[in-house]
Amino acid sequence: MAGETYRVESAETTELWSGERADFWSEHVTSYHCRLDYRFVQPGGFRGGTIRQCTDSYQIVDFWSDEIRYVRTPGQVRQDPDEDYRFLVPAQGELVVRQDDQEARLTPGSGALFALGEPFELRHDSSTRAFIMTIPAREIDDPLNRTSPLAAGLDLTTGLGHVVNAMVTGLSHEQDRITGPHFDAVCERIVELLCMLAVGDDRPDVPGHLAEVESLVRRYVRRHAADPELTGATMAQDLGWSLRQVQLALQQAGTTPRDLIREERLRLVKQRLRNPAYQYMSIADLAYASGFSSASALSTAFRRRYGQCPRDVRYEGDR
Structure with missing residues (x-):
């Protein structure tokens, strides 16, 4: 299971002789990501550090260093493919990301999602620390129904963006007190919310967007x-959308928030009725435990x- 391989690893250049630090940093960052060009402002005595949390499925790296510019060239994209995305979240300082003729200047409270499958440039000064x-x-x-690179500033100060920011930083703060399954x-959840944040709430009537909302x-x-307490309204609030948007998405699929909730509760009840672990639970208790208001309603x-x-x-399952 991927969660069983959860690791937390730390590294700092200060443990090395000053003449070795730039080479170490280049090899170190490449091992976490892919081939890049490293443009050091002052390679001699370069200072940097990382704290990496990872499983086989996900990786989050907390990093800080002296001023540097990272460049992913077209040749490196061809020679060392990496189609995965990176979500960049500054904790302090400023980072600048350029990709596909777009530029995002990132400070704490903003973020960017970009792909390593296309050339890009990332630079920051010595005051920067980021995830x-x-x-x-x-x-x-x-x-998101896209296969092209994306480099955009995302607002992480309010609403859904603030929740995403808190979850990323929270994982770092609790790095030694969580398990692999918890990390995954x-x-x-961060990825789900990030997709919602990237899509935004300004296209409620676009069919492709509604399909994503429905999913x-x-x-x-x-x-x-x-x-x-689950209702269409509470669901929409937690997901960061309007109730109308949720209703439109489900209407396109031929259902409503109320019908979907009831269907999922019935599915849950039926599953539990056939599960030996629930055989001693009364129908009334099973109803309450599955979201129904009473045994008669169930x-x-x-x-x-x-x-x-x-x-x-239940009887059929016992025969």
Whole structure:
């Protein structure tokens, strides 16, 4: 399992002789990412450090160093392909990212998502410290329906962006107190929220965007179906969208927030009725534990959906 390989690794150039530091930094950063050109302002005595958290699925590197410019050339893209994305989150100082004729100047409270599958340039001064997260390409390309590089300033000071920022920095603060599965779970959520943030809320009626909203809404409802307080409004608020946007996305798929929530709760109940671990739980307790207001509400909805009552399904599973 990927989570079992969770590692935290630290490195600093101050442990080396000053003449070795630039070469070490070049090899060190390349081992975490891919082939790059390193343009040191003062290679002699260069100072830098990293703290890396990673599993087989995700990587977050907290890094700081003297002034430097990183360049990914077209030749390096061809010779050492890397299609994965990087999410850059400054903690202090300023970084400048250039890619695909776009430039993003990043300071604390902003972020950028860019691809290493195309040439780019990244530079910063000696006051900078930042996090850089590696995200598999499919987790960005599929939800956002794009395969081109993206270099854009993202607002991480309010709303959904602030939540994403807090999750990235929170993983760093808790690096020695979390497990691999926890790290992967939080990273998965960061990627989902980052996709929402990158898409924004300014295209509520675009079919491709609505399909993405629908997909993320379904995943959210499946995870939170047992919450008795779950509604279309609370779901939209947590996801950072308007209720109208959620309704439009589900309407395109032929359902509503209420119907989707009920369907997922019924699926959960049916699954639990057939699970020996729940065989001693009463139907009433099972109803409450699965988000229904009462046993009668569950029985009515269950019979309409499956044509039989919950007890019959449990009985079938015992025969």
